[in-house]
Amino acid sequence: MSLVAGGRVGVGARKVALVVTLGAVLLSGCARFDDRASSPFTTEPAWQDADLGTKDPKAPSSAPKRPDLPCVDPDPAVVVSCLDTTGGLVSLPDGVSALVGERLTGRILKVVATDEGEPPAPIEVAKVPVDPTGDGGLTSLTLSPSFGEDGLIYAYTTTGGDNRVVRVSLEGGEAKPILTGIPKGATGNRGAIDFHSGDKMLVLTGDTGNPGAAADNGSLAGKLLSVTGPAPGASAQVMLAGIGTAGGVCSDHADSIWVTDRTATEDRLQRVAGDGAASVAWSWPDRPGVAGCAAASDGVAISFTNQKALAIAQADKTTHAVTAAPSLYAQDKYGRLDGAAMGGDGTIWVSTVNKTDGQPNQYDDRVVRIPPPSSGSGSGPD
DSSP: OBOTTTOEEOTTTOEEOOSSOOOGGGGSSOSEEOTTSSSSEEOOOOGGGOOOOOOOTTSOOOSOOOOOOTTOOSOTTEEEOSOSSEEEEEEOTTSSEEEEEETTTOEEEEEEOOSSSSOOOOEEEEEOOOOOSTTOSEEEEEEOTTHHHHOEEEEEEEOSSOEEEEEEETTOOOOEEEEEEEOOOSSOOOEEEEEEETTEEEEEEOOTTOHHHHHOTTOSTTEEEEEESOOTTOOEEEEEEOOOEEEEEEEOSSSEEEEEEEOSSOEEEEEEETTSOEEEEEEETTOOOEEEEEEETTEEEEEETTTTEEEEEEOOTTTOOOOSOOEEESTTTSOSEEEEEEOTTSOEEEEEOHHHHSOOOTTOSOEEEEOOOOTTOOSOOO
């Protein structure tokens, strides 16, 4: 099934006004950390080059069936089951594990993938204080660019008085505030974070239900922010204004930053280039519920909540234009998807939010690994 109905290309058609440009610094030092390599960074995989086969994600698995136990989903693509409502997902450098947050509890859990047998139980590695009222709580996670050395995790959270970015360590201790004072509202508190380079963090904030705040250059609400050298007391620069309900922000660690958000009239996928220019790459008037995203060198994957699917927008490697309707994968198989993260082997990790927003089954909420399209695989399954 495709998104032809209601979708439209926006590259080169609509430009978004910027308050501050990125500058040439965003073109340097770009890639995700991987402690398996001698260098602290490694480039992101390209989906079209990934040797992952062309198997339909809806097809029955040929792997041995898992044991029929409570909280053990028989689907081997499911990494872990029976979580609280998820919020924030980031894969770890080993390629078989990830960190997932629980939006309502503030817990950060390590989960490990296995194709057969009983999956390992999730391990709580940290916990941050949150106010989960409305749509707030723990909504995004990212790793320090030197995570293999310092074990630092960054989280976007809601407190009693604001939304903020905090930092926690695998070694324990209290969460340290990095960026505070992001406005809080009855709704629109979701945010997202990612690193674009070793010293530049991207922070996407929601409009707190107030489009006027998103248009106000003096407010941190409804913005894409750049934080250099994130540490306690860090300051932020506005890169992009006019964000609605924040979905996700993801960098290809080269020359594209992708942002998803929801407005009153449409959901959007926007691209910010290395020179700071921004444009709408694709939009959905039917509002499928864009959420987290994961970027590769040739496109971006987006979790859909309302449409219960993973969408993959292929982008031209030279122009970065999205000229074909994003394809849907695993639609209606796992329910409402929220988080998205790129695995080291090109698989896409997603998390569900069925417990509070959908119709949960006995296995919700879950973390799942979905294989992306490979060369010659064509569009997504209907």
